[in-house]
Amino acid sequence: MANACSNLTPMNxxxxxxxxxxxxxxxxxxxxxxxxxxxxxCSLNSSSGFMAERFVKPPVNLVVKFPCSIRVKAIIVNNTSGSFTSDSFEILSYSLSNNMEPSKHPVYKRIGKCYNVKPGEIIFINHRYRTVGEICSTEGQSFPLASHDRTLLNNARHVMIRITHTLNGGLPVISCLQIIGSPHSKEFFKSLTPLPSKTETVNPAVESPPVVSAPRVNIPMKRRE
Incomplete structure (x- = not known):
């Protein structure tokens, strides 16, 4: 039986x-x-995002941990911050069913990689993820997300972004990260962050202008003869 959440539109x-x-x-x-x-x-300026300490050299592992398993459609990374660029990456996944607790020592397996990429946006795409919408970019460099073990993409609980090399020996950086996908369980909806209310804030110190009603006009009905 297909999962009830499998047809949701992918989102960040x-x-x-x-x-x-x-x-x-x-x-x-x-x-x-x-x-x-x-x-x-996220901002792409030089003071935002992630930057490793100045003595750190690759590899650097950043692990995103989700409260429930997800289906991964795409991972979008901006690899530049200021004058620094991370130019080689590996993407790894740890899969787990929703009714199981994550291991204290999870085993990660590779689902994507790229080497010597240009500064800018990098897009890793799972082409087996079938949705109405597609992840499109006119400037991004595209690489596949794939594995013989489909649970790594369909039941991902942790996603690891591994920086394996930097341009000219610079600092490991990521200025922006998106993980596009959908929940693999209805438990996802319990962890949603509520959207901000659209109700405008009223300042009681500022008086509202008086409401002027338009004069009522009585239009006589024409009597039928």
């Missing part, structure tokens, strides 16, 4: 899920921690 899950977490196995530089990547829309 990072800003939507209240209990999503991201960790890094290396120290960050001056507040440029991995958790900055959970913010979206």
């Amino acid at each position: 899950l990072l800003p939507l899920m209240r209990d999503v977490d991201i960790t890094c196995d290396k120290p960050c530089y001056d507040g440029r921690m991995a958790k900055n990547l959970l913010n979206y829309p």
